[in-house]
Amino acid sequence: MLRIITSSTWGFARLGHPESAGRLEAIRPILEKYPQELLESPHPNVLRHTAEVHSERMVRRAELRSAESGDLDPDTPTSPATWRAALLAQTAALLAVEEAAREPGLRLFLPTRPPGHHATRQQSMGFCLFNHIALAAHHAAAHCALSPVLVVDFDVHHGNGTQDIFYTRGDVFYFSMHQYPLYPGTGLAHERGEGEGEGWTRNLPVPPGTPRRQQMAFFKEVLGEVSASARPRLVLVSAGFDAHRADPLANLLLEAEDFGEMTREIVAVADKYADGRIISFLEGGYDPAALRESVETHLAALAGD
Ligand SMILES: [Zn+2]
Structure with missing residues (x-):
């Protein structure tokens, strides 16, 4: 069973910026093939939850800058609509976890924007105001017995924000495959967590131009190791599609069908360990046609088509 949780505002970004609501318009025909739940407004207490994974100073700064359509860093423009879209995405993350906790076997896709995986505990960056998947992981582990x-995270960029938030925790395992070197410059293999989180971070950096079959083989091998060691009760996916060969922001060579293949592997992990519970969050993907084709194979695999 696959459902989509979407929202009434997708926001917008500055003209010419690669991360815009046009990305969601590009995938709308694909989303419409599946049952959708529409979020009309943010949860009134959503920022109380946001403050469990981000500093209050960072939340306040994002709110003030968004009100004046200011920048949070050189890559991260905002507007009042972006702020509203980010709060809706945070609300969707909480709702998705609560639905997954109630319904074994549930598979959810959240076409969230702006994306989230670069937002650290202290810092909005790299197109991301807040880290939606981190909020979901924290909510599941801390409050929903999951x-x-x-x-x-198969986005082509390392999810430095998600790694940062869980680096010393032993309840959320973070696995990222990404191009290296590339923005944001983190995600080396020796970064494996600290303290209670030691061994709970696994990075698979892939050089630019790596042949796709080789990259897929690396992914399968490491996912097998990671899932056997984490034995998760919930599987979350940072589904970025910018490792596609057509993407303008990176230099990897995956095809749309490869995202379907990776998704089938992840679904098998969820089925084996987590009663089939899986929630996927849209992260990057900046070529509209490649994004549409890749999301199509991802959702078909999530739905078991
Ligand atoms: Zn990315």
């Missing part, structure tokens, strides 16, 4: 959680 610990441990496995986050699988």
